[in-house]
Amino acid sequence: MNVKHFMEDRLLVFEITEELDHHACEIIRRRADYEIQRFMPKRVVFDFNRVVFMDSAGIGLVIGRYKTVNGFGGKLEMMNVKDNLRRVFEMSGILKMIPVIDSLEKEKIS
């Protein structure tokens, strides 16, 4: 996972590069929570562009971070959710609570 901080926007982007199974999600979760607590972002984006595999562990990972970020008034979004990932997310209903965006559109916020 690559972590990108955009200080001026208080935006944190997690660019995921791993296959999102239980094994990888445990590692990513620890890193993501560390970054979130340190940075207290207004906005967190999970970028799935480079993810080639995801099972139900990915749902748990996103819901868990959604709760944390929501808890202090931040916003969580997902980006580049391709069809194979969408099928998994769709079953869980989380697409109804977490917005999927096409690009960061940084200039629009702030």
Add this chain to the structure above:
Amino acid sequence: MEKQVKNEMKIEFLSKSANEAFARISVAAFASQLDPTIEEIADIKTAVSEAVTNSIIHGYASTEGIVKVKARLYEGEIEIEVSDNGAGIENIEEAREPLYTTKGNLERSGMGFTIMENFMDDLSVESIVGLGTKIVMTKKIKKETTTY
């Protein structure tokens, strides 16, 4: 008519989470003999990953044991069996419900069985508390009709 087994494989490994990828990639490689589509392979990988993860985190939890994965190829169909000698499931019907999880505190979403059911054509679950769990799933691999 009795279905004829075309090929068969079996792997066994320790219940370590690093083996989740090993298991799904092995089964996917074996399944490729049936010439599946990319989508069918993705479905098989996801279902195997769900079943193996369940054996590791629910079956064996904090203990360590052996997870077994068997795959059998028939004409146009794959059958996959994943089993453990772990904790077992008390109420299988309840466990198969969407969103049902006994490990919500560990960020499980309770979608594993639902995904296996949706991504495969058939799923059966056998379990005895204290002895372990065996799940068998099958998927039809459609024949591509190629016209030259």
